[in-house]
Amino acid sequence: MPEVLKAPLVVEFPFTRSLGPVQSAFLTGLRERVVLGVKTGDGRTLVPPVEYDPVTAEEIRDLVEVAPTGTVTTWAWNHAPRRGQPLDTPFAWVLVKLDGADTALLHALDAPGSDAVRTGMRVRIRWAGERCGAITDIACFEPYDGSAELTGHDGLFEDMVTGIVAPARLDYVYSPGRAQAAYIDALSERRTVGERCPSCQKVYVPPRGACPTCGVATSERVEVGPRGTVTTYCIVNIKAKNLDIDVPYVYAHIALDGADLALHGRIGGIPYDQVRMGLRVEPVWTEGGRYPDHYRPTGEPDADYDVYKELI
Amino acid sequence: MRPVRDIAVVAFGQTDHRRTSDEFSEVEMLMPVLHDVLDRTGMKTSDIGFTCSGSSDYLAGRAFSFTMALDGVGAWPPISESHVEMDGAWALYEAWTKLLTGDADTALVYAYGKSSPGSVRDVLTRQLDPYYVAPLWPDSVALAALQAQALIDAGETDEPALAGVASRSRTAATSNSHAQLRGSVAQGDYLVRPLRTGDCPPIGDGAAAVILAAGERARDLCERPAWIRGIDHRIEAHGLGVRDLTDSPSTRLAAERAGAFERPVDTAELHAPFTSQEVVLRKALRLGADVDVNPSGGALAANPVMAAGLIRIGEAAARIHRGLSDRALGHATSGPCLQQNLVAVLEGDAR
Numbered sequence: 001m002p003e004v005l006k007a008p009l010v011v012e013f014p015f016t017r018s019l020g021p022v023q024s025a026f027l028t029g030l031r032e033r034v035v036l037g038v039k040t041g042d043g044r045t046l047v048p049p050v051e052y053d054p055v056t057a058e059e060i061r062d063l064v065e066v067a068p069t070g071t072v073t074t075w076a077w078n079h080a081p082r083r084g085q086p087l088d089t090p091f092a093w094v095l096v097k098l099d100g101a102d103t104a105l106l107h108a109l110d111a112p113g114s115d116a117v118r119t120g121m122r123v124r125i126r127w128a129g130e131r132c133g134a135i136t137d138i139a140c141f142e143p144y145d146g147s148a149e150l151t152g153h154d155g156l157f158e159d160m161v162t163g164i165v166a167p168a169r170l171d172y173v174y175s176p177g178r179a180q181a182a183y184i185d186a187l188s189e190r191r192t193v194g195e196r197c198p199s200c201q202k203v204y205v206p207p208r209g210a211c212p213t214c215g216v217a218t219s220e221r222v223e224v225g226p227r228g229t230v231t232t233y234c235i236v237n238i239k240a241k242n243l244d245i246d247v248p249y250v251y252a253h254i255a256l257d258g259a260d261l262a263l264h265g266r267i268g269g270i271p272y273d274q275v276r277m278g279l280r281v282e283p284v285w286t287e288g289g290r291y292p293d294h295y296r297p298t299g300e301p302d303a304d305y306d307v308y309k310e311l312i
Numbered sequence: 313m314r315p316v317r318d319i320a321v322v323a324f325g326q327t328d329h330r331r332t333s334d335e336f337s338e339v340e341m342l343m344p345v346l347h348d349v350l351d352r353t354g355m356k357t358s359d360i361g362f363t364c365s366g367s368s369d370y371l372a373g374r375a376f377s378f379t380m381a382l383d384g385v386g387a388w389p390p391i392s393e394s395h396v397e398m399d400g401a402w403a404l405y406e407a408w409t410k411l412l413t414g415d416a417d418t419a420l421v422y423a424y425g426k427s428s429p430g431s432v433r434d435v436l437t438r439q440l441d442p443y444y445v446a447p448l449w450p451d452s453v454a455l456a457a458l459q460a461q462a463l464i465d466a467g468e469t470d471e472p473a474l475a476g477v478a479s480r481s482r483t484a485a486t487s488n489s490h491a492q493l494r495g496s497v498a499q500g501d502y503l504v505r506p507l508r509t510g511d512c513p514p515i516g517d518g519a520a521a522v523i524l525a526a527g528e529r530a531r532d533l534c535e536r537p538a539w540i541r542g543i544d545h546r547i548e549a550h551g552l553g554v555r556d557l558t559d560s561p562s563t564r565l566a567a568e569r570a571g572a573f574e575r576p577v578d579t580a581e582l583h584a585p586f587t588s589q590e591v592v593l594r595k596a597l598r599l600g601a602d603v604d605v606n607p608s609g610g611a612l613a614a615n616p617v618m619a620a621g622l623i624r625i626g627e628a629a630a631r632i633h634r635g636l637s638d639r640a641l642g643h644a645t646s647g648p649c650l651q652q653n654l655v656a657v658l659e660g661d662a663r
Contacts, residue, residue, distance in 0.1 A: 017442060017443065023443055046554065048444045054549035073553070076454055077457075079505070084447075084448075086448055093454045093458055104553030105553055106552055106553060135448065136448070168438060170373060170435055172429040172430040175337075175429065177335070177336050177338075177339075179340065181335075208339060208383055209383075210383040211383070212388050213389075215343075215386025215387075216343075216347075
């Protein structure tokens with residue numbers, strides 16, 4: 001087996017989320033160093049607040065201020081912080097029941113070591129220097145033996161935060177697997193390989209290791225092309241971002257000779273309005289290209305419709 | 313209430329679970345398992361009435377990743393198919409309801425997960441509350457560690473007892489050739505205190521498949537079908553600070569609705585990726601010392617994310633198929649700290 005192909009794959013999104021009235025008030029409060037909870041029908045105070053009672057599903061809107069001090073209800077010592085976590089030095093994850101609240105908030109506790117942390121210990125919020133209306137406006141908790149006065153805030157603010165942007169990034173090392181790796185390896189030699197289904201004999205390009213019709217593994221490698229036939233096509237009139245190709249151009253399904261599945265590619269070397277079904281084409285490689293840049297006419301007579309009609 | 317149709321697990325198969333499988337794509341990893349369960353029943357893909365799968369785009373790092381795996385089940389000509397972005401145990405639940413309606417007599421359920429391309433501890437943070445929790449990136453081990461400390465504070469377990477759960481599970485796994493961690497495994501250092509590496513599941517890749525059949529069809533396909541006497545799943549509040557982490561009322565309710573408490577079970581396959589979670593589940597399910605818990609080694613021996621719950625039901629069923637159990641419980645979980653729980657009660661015909 002050839003060396004396993006691998007490449008880094010980064011998936012990154014700035015998730016933009018809108019807030020309902022309760023979450024909006026809570027996160028705006030954090031920006032103003034005020035912590036708000038919400039009252040349930042049976043008189044409990046939920047912090048962090050939610051819009052619906054988790055027990056009764058009743059809509060709840062009654063905001064109430066709680067203290068920035070509280071008690072640790074459980075904890076876990078994190079000696080090796082990971083990317084994105086609140087502190088980059090060893091810290092404790094904590095659930096903290098703030099004074100006046102009946103539920104606990106998850107956050108980080110800055111403490112010198114695990115010996116300094118215990119369930120029941122008293123803590124207070126350490127505010128972030130710059131706050132924007134996000135859970136990270138709480139930089140972390142810190143040990144604190146006292147209690148704090150409430151500001152008497154009613155939960156109404158000017159300039160409410162109505163949304164958050166939560167960036168997320170995950171890193172992967174992608175491996176294409178046996179069949180697709182063989183396809184990519186062959187492309188590096190400017191060859192195209194597919195795989196034949198042992199049951200229906202169809203040749204799949206690019207191969208994925210399975211025949212979707214028969215549901216069996218494909219394994220017999222078959223070289224196809226390099227020439228092929230345009231089975232169908234479209235004319236693209238809108239320029240894609242970051243794509244240096246003049247419009248209009250033609251994008252086509254191309255059945256390479258010997259393949260039972262058409263792959264797709266751009267057609268060049270011919271005016272866009274002269275491309276047609278049945279046109280015989282061949283790949284054009286550019287220096288250093290890892291796949292054909294486009295396909296151009298071979299000059300052969302067009303293929304008969306009957307030859308490619310099953311591949312459209 | 314008894315189901316309106318008798319439905320059974322008639323075949324179960326799984327891959328060997330390994331730390332990496334980067335020489336195979338998902339469908340390449342999955343296909344031998346699909347053929348295994350089809351061969352056991354003598355069926356072809358075209359004989360299957362309904363197909364349902366469980367997997368996660370976040371593990372694959374790719375949108376609609378399950379469509380690639382569909383090539384492995386022969387999706388042309390068109391088949392009746394569905395997918396859940398959950399553990400395959402929930403796909404099994406959907407297939408079970410489909411068979412209950414009478415729309416199909418057989419179902420193929422499969423699940424797979426390759427954790428090796430990414431960092432599963434980071435990936436799982438993306439299933440958390442996106443407003444208050446996910447921006448802090450608390451990883452799956454950290455959240456389980458909070459639950460473990462709550463149990464220790466409540467006096468329900470201690471670190472030696474947790475080490476005992478780890479040891480028993482991996483010793484049991486010596487008889488499971490598919491398991492990733494078997495035999496003596498060191499408890500190791502703290503990963504997130506109070507959990508040590510030994511308290512945590514291995515990270516690995518794997519797949520599993522199950523075939524369900526209704527009524528007489530089940531008897532045709534399997535010598536001793538594992539009849540699903542009841543199955544139910546329940547969820548708790550997403551806010552960790554709202555829940556009592558030392559208990560699992562959702563598991564207890566699901567078990568009650570699945571009929572688990574009507575008569576004792578002899579075997580329980582529990583989906584407890586962390587040792588501390590077994591403590592919670594044993595209590596919620598009222599399992600006595602006479603119940604054989606996780607004879608397969610459980611998720612502490614192999615934890616292919618998205619398949620590990622389906623494997624619990626499959627392992628429970630396989631023990632009934634082999635005559636090693638008469639009434640077994642299969643459990644699956646999803647979400648942090650046992651947030652969502654599914655319980656299935658399986659029985660073999662009286663002997």
